[in-house]
Amino acid sequence: MAEFSTSIKEKGEVSVINLKGYLDAHTAPTLENNFTQLIENSKYKIVVNFEDLAYISSAGLGVFMAYIESIRENKGDIKLTNMSDKVFNIFDLLGFPLLYEIYKKEEEALKKFNES
């Protein structure tokens, strides 16, 4: 069940992480490594695309919380896009829309980054 993978694409100044499969306590370290690496390379403008993500658990949500502070301190941000209704509901319940910018389309997030 624990099938999960990520891929990172550079789109201008912004790094886009595509998530695929099931993100839970067991697979969260993969995403954590992605964030750590981006931060090490001083890439603070990050878009996470949830299009192919089937499921996210509370531990998966925790990954986003772990890095947001240091990213925002460096004038960057994590923007979330392309969530299915189910995934959005989980984020919504916890009040994530209050903490993160969540967009329907990746392009909107990229546009937002490029504007600022």
Add this chain to the structure above:
Amino acid sequence: MVKFLKNIISTQLQLFFLSAFLLFIFRLLLGSPDSLILMILFDFLIAVSIFFLLLALIKFKNNRASSSLSLVMNVGILSAIMFFIITFSDFLMPYLFDNVNLRIKDPGLVYNIVSLLYLLVFIGFVSYFLLTLRYLFYLNQGKNVKIYFNTMLFFFVLAALSNNFFQDKSVSFLGNTFFIVAVLLIIFNSIRISWIAFLSKKEKIYLLILSLVISILFIVNISSSSGDNVHNQVIDAFSPSLSQFNTIVMVYGSIYFFMLFFTTLFHLPTAEAYDRKAQEVTSLQYFSKLITEVLDFNDLAETVTDIAMKLSGSSAAWIIWKEDGKLISLANKNIGYVESDKLSQHITERIEFEKLNVTKSLSIKEEINEVDQGNRFSIISVSPIKTRGVVQGILVAAKTAGQIFTKDDLSAIETFSDYASVAIENSRLLEESIEKERLEKELDVAREIQRKILPSKIPDYPDLQIASVFIPAFEVGGDYYDFFEISKTKLGFVIADVSGKGISAAFIMAEVKGIFESLSKTIERPKEILCKANDILRSALDSKTFVSAAYGYFDTSEKKLYFARAGHCPLFLLRDKDSKQIKPSGLGLGLSDNSYFDQTLEEYSVELNNNDTIVLYTDGVTEAKNERMEDFGDKQFLDILQSSNNVTAEELSNKIIKEITIFSSNHAQYDDITLVIFKWQQKF
């Protein structure tokens, strides 16, 4: 110290000193023995001295383990000393006593003392030689070693004594006969020397040289002590029997070590092969024992390279191990990591790591290992270490220039690498099962914590039916609910879900319980309580962890429900045939600073109507999965709620659980399921 001395000076040694002392007194009082009785007495005393000294030495020897090689070495040193004493006594004695010949006839006190000491030193030598020869002879471990040796010794004594007492021409043949018998026995006893077979080649070469030197020294000592030198005069004057005994022991020594020399010489050509076989046998024995013993992978790897090196007579060994897709050097023996990495790289360029099936030898070109070491390794052997049929590592053994890997070497390493694979697999499986057991134990603890944290009984309030169900997941999901009896008319409740699972979630649950229990005693408003809880948890939890919670309370006199939600699943209110999802805004606890948390948290309150049903739950309910990995889902949940009018709280909870159980009957429960239901039923 006294005790130590006591240990060393055994009874036997005391008796030796006593007889030596008696010898001295007799000598002093009676001078040179001239009557037969005195001679017998002297010889008896000397024999007794030797006997007790021998016993003392045997006892001393038995108390400390020493190798036969070091004993032989000692004999060599002593015989060399003896040689020097005999040689120098010719110069030394005349220097001390003008004319030894005169002195022997008319000994003074000083001469007596010196000659006696000289004699005792000699007795010491002879005893030690005899002891060592006895020890070496006993190594043969035949059936009758003791009888053979004692018989020989008996003839030694006979030959020695008869030399003194049967000097008369008519019976002198007796002494010769005994001497010849003794020599025959010596030869017979020296023929089979089996103990050297167990020595390594190095030790055999060492022994070969040593035994030759010793046997020559013995022969030299025999000839010099039978000659007309001062040494012989002194001993002879004291006791001709001792002189003869000494000669016989010397003969024994020279014959024995001569035999030893030849036996060793004949063993030498096969020594290497013998070494190898012995090494193989011990290594394999050692290793098969190891398979069952070694738990730690790194220890095992160290042992594997160590044995592989010994087994093949290589100069260095290491393991190329695949870890996280990278090849690393492991358990290096006699080779640095920089060098081994370099050679590893060379090896993996020449052979395909995954496809190595059999043990091979590869010659290494000079340019590969130049650097500071020069042309160090010229040939290496590589053997696969497989677990579950997949090559996990390569066992490498390396030899220096001029050496080769024989067919035997390669097959030994091959067998050994098979053993190593099994052992490594075993240690991995063991590690896994230990880890599994540890996790299970940990989960037992977590479940126990959870069980103790959850309320054991449901509070009793008039007009309010309460039902609660909690079904723990195997991994402990971190669900928590509780009731707080604030007053007779006010009932507080909380439902929460800690992110993460297992024991860490259980500990946080315990913390959350403590926080709500104490806050509910002093604060009434749900919003205030959640803000305070967020404040505490924000600093207590790490940045990845958060808690979703909902807190509220019923005021039965006011007929009102107050409620606030911090990231938790919404509350359902069933009124008549309608169901209403109540989802006031609010962030999960521990996600954000208090200022923002306060701003976004809404409080909700509702006036209760008769038969109002309030349903609280955790995501374990809506995310329960079937075999197709589909969620139970909000919709199905809502359907059940809406179709369940006019049932008690208990009946409703049973119905929901039943539906979930049917839905997810073919799929393991992944998260805790918690359901808390209140029904407001006013009695008039």
